[in-house]
Amino acid sequence: MSVRDLSITDRGVSRRSSALLRALADQLRVRPFFGIAALIALAFLFAAVFAPWVAPYAPDFQDPNALMAPPSAAHWCGTDSFGQDLLSRVIYGTRYAFLIGFCSVLIGAVGGLAIGLAAGLLGGTVEWGLMRFVDAILALPSLIMAVAFISILGQGVDKVIYAVGFAMIGPFARTVRADVLQVRAQAFVEAAGLMGVDRLRIIWRHILPNVIFPLTVQATIRISEAILVSSGLSFLGLGVVPPTPDWGLMISEGRAFISIVPWISGVPGTALALLLIALSIVGDGIREQFDPKLRANR
Amino acid sequence: MTDASPIFQLLDVEKVYQIDRGRWSRLGRSPPRRLAALDGIRLTVQAGDSIALVGESGSGKSTLLRVLLGLTGSSDGRALYRGDDIETLTDAKRRSFQRDVAMIYQDARASLNPRLKALDLIGEPLRQHALCRAPELPERVASLLARVGMPADTADRYPSQLSGGQVRRVAIARALASEPKVIVADEAVSGLDVSTQAQLLNLLRGLQREMGLTLLFITHDLAVASYLCSRIAVMYLGRIVETGPTKEVLRRPLHPYTRALLNASPRFFEPIAETLPGEIPSPIDLPPGCRFAGRCPRAEPDCRAHEPPLGATHLDREVACLHPLID
Amino acid sequence: MTHQPARRAEMPGPEALSSPRDREPLLSLAALSLARNGHSVLDRVSFDLGRGETLGLVGESGAGKSTIALVAMGLLRPPAVTVDGGMRFAEQDNLLALPEPVWAALRGRRISMIFQDPASALDPCFTIGGQLASPLRRLLGLDRGAARRRSIELLESAGLNDAEARLAAFPHELSGGMQQRVMIAIALACNPELLLADEPTSALDVTIQAQIMQLILQQVRARNASCIFVLHDLALASQVCDRIVVLYAGQVAEAGPTEIVLRRSLHPYTNALKSCVIELDTETLTPPEGGLPALGAMPQGCRFAPRCPRATAECTAQTPPLRRLDGRDIACWHPG
Numbered sequence: 001m002s003v004r005d006l007s008i009t010d011r012g013v014s015r016r017s018s019a020l021l022r023a024l025a026d027q028l029r030v031r032p033f034f035g036i037a038a039l040i041a042l043a044f045l046f047a048a049v050f051a052p053w054v055a056p057y058a059p060d061f062q063d064p065n066a067l068m069a070p071p072s073a074a075h076w077c078g079t080d081s082f083g084q085d086l087l088s089r090v091i092y093g094t095r096y097a098f099l100i101g102f103c104s105v106l107i108g109a110v111g112g113l114a115i116g117l118a119a120g121l122l123g124g125t126v127e128w129g130l131m132r133f134v135d136a137i138l139a140l141p142s143l144i145m146a147v148a149f150i151s152i153l154g155q156g157v158d159k160v161i162y163a164v165g166f167a168m169i170g171p172f173a174r175t176v177r178a179d180v181l182q183v184r185a186q187a188f189v190e191a192a193g194l195m196g197v198d199r200l201r202i203i204w205r206h207i208l209p210n211v212i213f214p215l216t217v218q219a220t221i222r223i224s225e226a227i228l229v230s231s232g233l234s235f236l237g238l239g240v241v242p243p244t245p246d247w248g249l250m251i252s253e254g255r256a257f258i259s260i261v262p263w264i265s266g267v268p269g270t271a272l273a274l275l276l277i278a279l280s281i282v283g284d285g286i287r288e289q290f291d292p293k294l295r296a297n298r
Numbered sequence: 299m300t301d302a303s304p305i306f307q308l309l310d311v312e313k314v315y316q317i318d319r320g321r322w323s324r325l326g327r328s329p330p331r332r333l334a335a336l337d338g339i340r341l342t343v344q345a346g347d348s349i350a351l352v353g354e355s356g357s358g359k360s361t362l363l364r365v366l367l368g369l370t371g372s373s374d375g376r377a378l379y380r381g382d383d384i385e386t387l388t389d390a391k392r393r394s395f396q397r398d399v400a401m402i403y404q405d406a407r408a409s410l411n412p413r414l415k416a417l418d419l420i421g422e423p424l425r426q427h428a429l430c431r432a433p434e435l436p437e438r439v440a441s442l443l444a445r446v447g448m449p450a451d452t453a454d455r456y457p458s459q460l461s462g463g464q465v466r467r468v469a470i471a472r473a474l475a476s477e478p479k480v481i482v483a484d485e486a487v488s489g490l491d492v493s494t495q496a497q498l499l500n501l502l503r504g505l506q507r508e509m510g511l512t513l514l515f516i517t518h519d520l521a522v523a524s525y526l527c528s529r530i531a532v533m534y535l536g537r538i539v540e541t542g543p544t545k546e547v548l549r550r551p552l553h554p555y556t557r558a559l560l561n562a563s564p565r566f567f568e569p570i571a572e573t574l575p576g577e578i579p580s581p582i583d584l585p586p587g588c589r590f591a592g593r594c595p596r597a598e599p600d601c602r603a604h605e606p607p608l609g610a611t612h613l614d615r616e617v618a619c620l621h622p623l624i625d
Numbered sequence: 626m627t628h629q630p631a632r633r634a635e636m637p638g639p640e641a642l643s644s645p646r647d648r649e650p651l652l653s654l655a656a657l658s659l660a661r662n663g664h665s666v667l668d669r670v671s672f673d674l675g676r677g678e679t680l681g682l683v684g685e686s687g688a689g690k691s692t693i694a695l696v697a698m699g700l701l702r703p704p705a706v707t708v709d710g711g712m713r714f715a716e717q718d719n720l721l722a723l724p725e726p727v728w729a730a731l732r733g734r735r736i737s738m739i740f741q742d743p744a745s746a747l748d749p750c751f752t753i754g755g756q757l758a759s760p761l762r763r764l765l766g767l768d769r770g771a772a773r774r775r776s777i778e779l780l781e782s783a784g785l786n787d788a789e790a791r792l793a794a795f796p797h798e799l800s801g802g803m804q805q806r807v808m809i810a811i812a813l814a815c816n817p818e819l820l821l822a823d824e825p826t827s828a829l830d831v832t833i834q835a836q837i838m839q840l841i842l843q844q845v846r847a848r849n850a851s852c853i854f855v856l857h858d859l860a861l862a863s864q865v866c867d868r869i870v871v872l873y874a875g876q877v878a879e880a881g882p883t884e885i886v887l888r889r890s891l892h893p894y895t896n897a898l899k900s901c902v903i904e905l906d907t908e909t910l911t912p913p914e915g916g917l918p919a920l921g922a923m924p925q926g927c928r929f930a931p932r933c934p935r936a937t938a939e940c941t942a943q944t945p946p947l948r949r950l951d952g953r954d955i956a957c958w959h960p961g
Contacts, residue, residue, distance in 0.1 A: 187409040188409050190369070190409075191403065191409045194369070194396065194401055196397070196426055196427070197426055206411050210411070210412070355801075462686075463916055464916075492685065492898060493897065495901070496910040499903070518831055524905050525903050525910070559831060559832065562831045563905075564860040566904075567888075568864065570838055570839050570842075570865070573836045573839065577800050577833065578800070578833075
């Protein structure tokens with residue numbers, strides 16, 4: 001019985017953190033767009049966090065001498081019909097975009113986790129009932145669902161978060177339930193049961209950790225969806241209230257003037273499109289790197 | 299507690315699955331088909347025994363294991379652990395059952411939670427059965443790892459960072475953690491490189507002898523059975539067809555199926571031996587009589603009429619055959 | 626069905642390494658090195674395969690035996706991997722440099738492969754008949770009727786009774802042994818000159834294994850084709866292979882006629898492998914210590930040196946070349 005098992009030290013991969021960095025470096029090499037997209041997304045995030053220092057003007061500062069002014073040295077992206085600097089409003093708008101995006105995905109993920117866990121673990125009528133509830137949520141497009149919510153709850157940033165969050169519970173619940181069913185069937189769960197570990201501990205130590213990870217990957221992908229839905233709500237006038245510098249709202253405000261002063265809608269629209277594409281690519285890259293099912297085929 | 303009762307006893311255990319013919323069968327009321335995964339199993343395991351359960355697919359060896367571990371209930375017959383029915387153990391007895399009987403899975407990697415380090419994996423039975431205090435845990439884990447031939451720093455690794463052979467050793471270390479009296483292994487060394495397999499076999503044999511463990515080892519490989527276990531039980535389509543001391547059974551098999559298994563194992567420089575005709579039949583709705591009759595080179599008319607019971611021949615050997623190979 | 630001795634009767638003499646037939650070898654590897662993702666998978670592998678011969682590639686995981694089979698089938702080639710050295714097949718001087726259209730004409734037609742797990746190698750969406758007819762129609766140009774007749778013939782010679790009914794069956798309706806027979810029939814449908822069999826019986830039950838091996842040998846010999854078996858079971862290799870190549874971590878340890886290599890082994894690894902084989906009367910096993918080197922950390926020089934009882938400084942300094950010794954090729958500084 002030798003303790004000299006050489007292949008351990010020769011294994012190569014030694015720590016999880018360096019494996020993470022290596023994985024990200026892998027993605028950068030294989031998909032250069034990932035790098036660009038990540039930079040763009042990070043730039044937006046930076047703008048959101050440091051908005052007061054980055055933005056040239058306050059978002060609701062109105063300059064009566066520069067109403068609907070085209071892009072110039074003083075206002076890089078022009079101004080809107082109230083004289084507010086578009087660049088500053090876009091920068092402050094990233095705060096709302098990320099805030100709504102993260103928070104609603106959080107609500108959706110937590111709610112989805114609870115429902116999916118209950119459905120996957122309890123089975124029987126409980127599972128049937130919960131899944132029908134989820135089916136009902138999924139039957140309606142998230143925008144329509146969110147509109148329905150707003151009409152009940154009223155308008156405002158927090159109401160938008162609740163509305164979009166609730167709509168996201170459905171897809172999360174589905175994936176969590178599928179993951180729970182799959183993890184439950186694994187040998188290590190049975191092995192723990194054989195050892196005498198009680199059910200709650202098995203769920204906490206064995207099932208939950210293996211479900212949370214794919215959930216997090218899902219969540220990062222859905223942030224862009226949440227931002228899109230919330231912008232749609234604001235565009236329809238059902239989301240946040242003016243003068244909140246929300247991009248959807250800004251696009252809607254410029255709608256009437258689009259043929260004369262296109263930049264009022266154009267600037268926030270471009271920002272929205274850019275962020276969504278960047279987040280999409282980043283989400284794809286993360287999923288490809290970390291989704292075990294996809295990875296197995298490489 | 300010196301207990302003269304055998305560790306495991308299976309008394310005419312049956313495990314039957316009903317298979318629907320399809321959704322329309324319930325309308326037409328045609329009877330569902332019967333899959334007898336286990337059919338009339340009688341087996342006794344004494345303390346300190348090492349028994350190999352040998353069989354091919356459909357033999358029921360995995361189902362037998364699951365019945366022994368209490369993971370599946372039997373449809374008929376009784377499965378006893380130290381004289382008590384496994385399905386209805388009291389809480390205290392169940393706890394001691396869970397501690398005393400440890401399992402090593404065929405797919406060792408799947409039996410380890412990929413999100414836990416080896417320290418936590420091996421420590422789980424220690425914690426569960428309160429076998430040592432928390433500060434002593436790392437030391438105990440290190441000594442268990444040393445016992446299976448692994449360096450102490452393995453404890454910090456995740457299963458994904460270990461090779462196939464190393465993962466098996468961690469699984470074995472975990473099985474040993476609860477200081478079991480019985481180890482049950484389902485093809486624990488198959489699918490490994492021969493050198494790793496040989497190392498693990500030496501390990502298991504050494505542990506069994508050192509610790510006086512009772513070993514129940516499922517394998518399809520007769521040579522592994524012979525190396526590791528003093529007794530062998532050969533299974534075919536849900537029944538035990540022969541039992542006895544391993545070396546004896548393999549030197550002079552009594553059942554034609556055992557002999558066919560022996561012939562089928564490749565031996566150095568011998569030409570490929572006469573093969574058994576046909577495929578292993580489906581265990582669904584078996585015809586009456588001996589289930590091996592369809593492929594047996596020695597089948598007689600009475601073989602298709604009567605199911606041979608597992609009967610003792612001479613000391614310590616049993617065979618289920620109407621015309622055993624006594625020559 | 627009488628069992629014929631699986632290996633050829635004549636004992637190879639000292640000139641054994643040249644093809645037993647007086648012709649060019651069918652397949653010839655010359656110092657083939659292959660790297661994937663920057664890791665060396667094969668290191669200067671050389672061997673020849675004559676027409677009508679059966680050759681065994683034996684070794685443990687990471688030996689590179691499946692890799693060689695995949696390269697010979699054109700399933701692994703640049704730019705997915707970087708290669709050095711050469712691989713000749715019949716009149717094709719360099720298999721590694723062939724463009725895909727040439728490969729499309731070779732695969733299935735002249736070089737064919739059987740895989741380990743028939744359940745995943747057969748397409749579950751198509752019937753047996755459809756999968757059999759595919760190479761017949763595409764590579765041999767048979768029309769539908771002729772392809773059907775030929776399919777029935779092939780299935781019958783592969784030992785499947787009720788062949789006509791089986792044509793309409795799907796793979797999941799057959800047992801493992803029957804699926805493997807179908808795969809053999811498909812592989813041999815166009816009478817290839819070279820058959821690659823990658824662990825063809827590992828996924829099957831023991832009593833079926835012997836049937837399938839016999840079938841493969843019988844079919845290959847009937848076509849006077851050559852066959853390369855990728856195996857991990859030395860005893861099985863001794864039963865079915867005329868010649869054998871023992872691989873360790875991508876390097877050839879020892880190669881030559883099976884009798885010579887397995888009965889009079891000179892390489893420490895071959896001896897180590899033999900010592901790990903359990904037979905019914907084995908009392909003790911003395912496996913080599915340690916494990917196979919990981920892909921990213923291949924030792925310098927002879928890759929078996931870290932585990933070799935006879936290793937010296939010379940072994941890690943320089944990889945021993947493959948040279949002829951006592952009727953076989955061996956790469957070792959301290960053979961014997």
